[in-house]
Amino acid sequence: MTAFAPAPSARPDAPPDAPLISLRGVTRRFGAFTALGGVDLDVDRGERIVICGPSGSGKSTLIRCINGLESVDAGRVEVAGTSPADGPAALAAVRARVGMVFQQFNLFPHLSVLDNLTLGPMRALGLGRAEAHERARRYLARVHIPEQADKFPRQLSGGQQQRVAIARSLCMQPEILLFDEPTSALDPEMIAEVLAVMAELAATGMTMLVVTHEMGFARRVADRMVFMDAGEIVEQGPPAEFFAAPRSARCRDFLTRILQH
Amino acid sequence: MSRRAARPLALLCLVALLSGCSATWGWYVVDPTTPRGLVNLRFLVSGLGYTLGLSATAIVISVVLGLVVALPGLSARRPLRMASRTYVEIVRAVPILVLILWVYYGLPVITGITLGVFWSGVVALALSDSAFQAEIFRGGIQSIDRGQYEAAASLSLGYRDTMRYVILPQALRRILPALGNQLVYMLKMSSLVSVIGMQELTRKANELVVTEYRPLEIYTVLVAEYLALILVVSAAVRWLERKMNADERR
Numbered sequence: 001m002t003a004f005a006p007a008p009s010a011r012p013d014a015p016p017d018a019p020l021i022s023l024r025g026v027t028r029r030f031g032a033f034t035a036l037g038g039v040d041l042d043v044d045r046g047e048r049i050v051i052c053g054p055s056g057s058g059k060s061t062l063i064r065c066i067n068g069l070e071s072v073d074a075g076r077v078e079v080a081g082t083s084p085a086d087g088p089a090a091l092a093a094v095r096a097r098v099g100m101v102f103q104q105f106n107l108f109p110h111l112s113v114l115d116n117l118t119l120g121p122m123r124a125l126g127l128g129r130a131e132a133h134e135r136a137r138r139y140l141a142r143v144h145i146p147e148q149a150d151k152f153p154r155q156l157s158g159g160q161q162q163r164v165a166i167a168r169s170l171c172m173q174p175e176i177l178l179f180d181e182p183t184s185a186l187d188p189e190m191i192a193e194v195l196a197v198m199a200e201l202a203a204t205g206m207t208m209l210v211v212t213h214e215m216g217f218a219r220r221v222a223d224r225m226v227f228m229d230a231g232e233i234v235e236q237g238p239p240a241e242f243f244a245a246p247r248s249a250r251c252r253d254f255l256t257r258i259l260q261h
Numbered sequence: 262m263s264r265r266a267a268r269p270l271a272l273l274c275l276v277a278l279l280s281g282c283s284a285t286w287g288w289y290v291v292d293p294t295t296p297r298g299l300v301n302l303r304f305l306v307s308g309l310g311y312t313l314g315l316s317a318t319a320i321v322i323s324v325v326l327g328l329v330v331a332l333p334g335l336s337a338r339r340p341l342r343m344a345s346r347t348y349v350e351i352v353r354a355v356p357i358l359v360l361i362l363w364v365y366y367g368l369p370v371i372t373g374i375t376l377g378v379f380w381s382g383v384v385a386l387a388l389s390d391s392a393f394q395a396e397i398f399r400g401g402i403q404s405i406d407r408g409q410y411e412a413a414a415s416l417s418l419g420y421r422d423t424m425r426y427v428i429l430p431q432a433l434r435r436i437l438p439a440l441g442n443q444l445v446y447m448l449k450m451s452s453l454v455s456v457i458g459m460q461e462l463t464r465k466a467n468e469l470v471v472t473e474y475r476p477l478e479i480y481t482v483l484v485a486e487y488l489a490l491i492l493v494v495s496a497a498v499r500w501l502e503r504k505m506n507a508d509e510r511r
Contacts, residue, residue, distance in 0.1 A: 067414075067415060068414075069411055069414060069415070092417060092419075095414065095415060095417045096417050098415070099415060100411075100412075100415040102408060102411065102412065104406075104408050106406075106408035106409060106411060106412035107412070108409065108412070108426075108427055108431075109431065110430050110431050110434065111426075119416065119418070119426055119427075120416030120417060120418060123418055123422045123426065124416060124417035124418055124419075124422070125417075165412075168412075168416070169415070169416075172416060172417065
């Protein structure tokens with residue numbers, strides 16, 4: 001499992017105990033709708049955070065602000081001391097540290113699995129073909145589909161596609177992985193295989209922020225639960241406390257509804 | 262050419278030949294069994310090289326130019342979008358024939374650059390078509406899901422790599438039928454360049470009509486020439502489409 005270990009990345013000017021990700025007063029509006037209303041969040045290296053909440057509560061927007069897929073209207077996002085809003089070079093530096101797995105996989109349909117995995121390392125990291133291929137095959141084996149390298153995405157099941165997407169992110173050797181509802185587009189029988197890969201990943205010490213409704217996964221894997229509603233973090237804490245005794249009424253309501261079925 | 266495509270062509274030739282039996286037709290001018298007819302036919306077909314050369318050169322330039330115009334049209338920056346829009350609106354508004362005449366007769370007066378018949382034709386056709394190509398590219402690129410850009414961004418790919426390896430290959434597959442359309446259109450519009458004296462198929466036919474006084478037969482041959490040419494091109498485009506789709510489904 002050493003292949004999952006993030007590359008060492010301590011910045012000389014960042015204090016060793018500084019959080020890896022820091023959000024301060026992050027606000028994001030879409031027209032009249034406030035998706036995020038001044039969110040503060042710190043994430044330490046190696047922390048596994050599960051973010052939950054009703055739809056439209058700002059969970060996806062929150063993690064998309066971390067790698068600059070959404071710009072922020074106010075407040076500041078920092079990843080290892082760098083803000084994605086500080087120009088193209090800073091944005092590139094942040095994205096080099098942060099990988100992302102999407103609800104709809106977003107694999108490149110015109111490229112084989114292997115080419116999906118090698119495109120980033122070859123074009124963005126400047127790896128040679130042989131090295132990129134070797135790395136791609138290593139991570140495909142990690143997500144348990146080494147035999148699918150030469151297939152095209154549409155030939156794979158949803159669960160396999162999402163595992164390819166995870167492997168594709170890992171090929172960039174990020175320090176942080178963001179998961180935006182990674183199992184929401186999957187048939188029930190495929191959810192388990194993706195969650196299993198994510199749990200293995202968590203066990204290697206990868207810093208992970210996962211937006212999901214899979215509360216079983218959250219209980220097993222998360223160091224910290226974050227509950228969002230209406231663009232705010234309403235409540236957060238270790239999963240044991242969070243599930244046993246949610247403090248806010250909104251969180252209690254949400255958990256009751258989601259855990260019922 | 263596919264068998265389905267060959268059938269209407271054969272039918273048309275048959276109708277034309279049958280009607281030649283009546284007294285009003287004089288197929289002797291293009292009868293390949295007589296020396297005179299053979300010379301005339303050779304003369305008519307000798308324009309093929311220019312028609313093909315002109316169309317092929319113009320379509321390559323117009324595709325490149327169309328892409329160059331389309332990309333700023335998709336920019337987040339308003340001045341770039343406006344520049345692209347303005348180009349498309351102006352170029353699209355000028356009739357091709359007018360543009361051919363203007364490039365051939367007007368451009369040398371204004372700029373002192375004389376392009377000659379072939380390159381005047383190429384420039385006029387390419388310019389005119391580029392506006393349409395730009396719109397086709399814009400539509401194709403806009404049809405690509407936003408998630409593809411986001412995935413590319415999260416892999417640290419820059420604009421150029423994202424376009425080159427992720428967006429354009431997918432867009433190109435989707436716009437291939439429209440590009441095939443433009444190629445056919447270009448082949449047909451190349452006939453207009455005959456007005457400035459380019460020795461392509463239509464010009465050859467016009468010249469022969471003047472000496473033989475048999476417009477009906479000669480223009481019928483011209484129709485058959487374009488029809489054959491375009492059916493071949495259509496079949497080639499279809500083949501390319503199938504091949505690209507097969508690659509993707511492999």
